[in-house]
Amino acid sequence: MTMHLDTARREAAATEAEAPVFYDVEEAAHAESSTLLGFWIYLMSDALIFAVLFATFGVLGTRYAAGPSPADLFELPLIALNTSLLLFSSITYGLAMLEVEKRRMGLTLFWLGVTGLFGLGFLVIELYEFYHLIAEGAGPQRSAFLSAFFTLVGTHGLHVTAGILWLVTLMFQLPLHGFIPENHRRLMCLGMFWHFLDVIWIGVFTFVYLMGVLRG
Amino acid sequence: MSVHAEHEPDRAAAHSRGYDGGGHDGGHGHGHDDTSTHHGSFKDYLIGFGLSVVLTAIPFWIVMADVFRSPTVAAVVILLFAAVQIVVHMVYFLHMNTRSEGGWTFLALMFTIVIVVITLTGSLWVMHHLDTNMMPMSPEHMRNMP
Structure with a gap:
């Protein structure tokens, strides 16, 4: 009887001793995925920033101060080209992530490079558009509409710039360290960031450019 | 356990x-059967890309070719296309679902959407009413205000 109790107690003690091992390991597994969840929450807060800028544009977007209107300024073929560049960059980033899963360094870097070039093309066209507008006298200080326009589209452009810098950084880190878990996590975060910027751009080309031109 | x-x-x-x-x-050697839910396959990316090309091209065509006579109808239609395209991007590119991270990403997204809708509709609604209900005021009026 006493022997039996002893065994039971020992077993209980053994399970208790194992418990910290289990919790410790679980914590490590949690830390990885919490980065992605945390980054997602950052993206959501970024979405709120853009929501405020969209609301500002929605309020001020028709206040031309006797200046040029969207239909006078925007060249839709250029915006269509810009949009397709960003769309292509989204699928090439997806292709890069598929190569990451297959552990193929060369093709991963190739698709990341293509993504970066598409992003750069988008930025160049946007800067050309801004330069063109300012040269025409339709700079951000011309009217409330143009202030809101430059703030919204410029903030998106700054995000794309940050994304390209991040992409170039990872293109150096990947060959240096290989497909380590840290690099994998960074690529996942950048992917979320990149696709998120594409989602914001859907709002921009619809709400700012297409509906602006519709208003005439 | x-x-x-x-x-x-x-x-x-x-x-x-x-x-x-x-x-x-953190472990790449195992759990490979799980990765497909988070990364998406080549087919997923292709479907997402195809859908977004169509959903982008149609709104541009509607505006550039002046398909609808009424600008209001055109605006509503292209807004609907944008909403659908955002969902397509969320599902096929951001691999959004109700299960990842134990449902927390989805919860954060729902919360954000609620806040975004309140911010957008609230701002537009309030500012529109202010705009239509305020009396136009000349600089002389302004100076003689009590």
């Missing part, structure tokens, strides 16, 4: 909590 934990700690922990994203838990 503790026996499981000794053999495959990461997986047992992940499964007991209901995570589905096994690809980012």
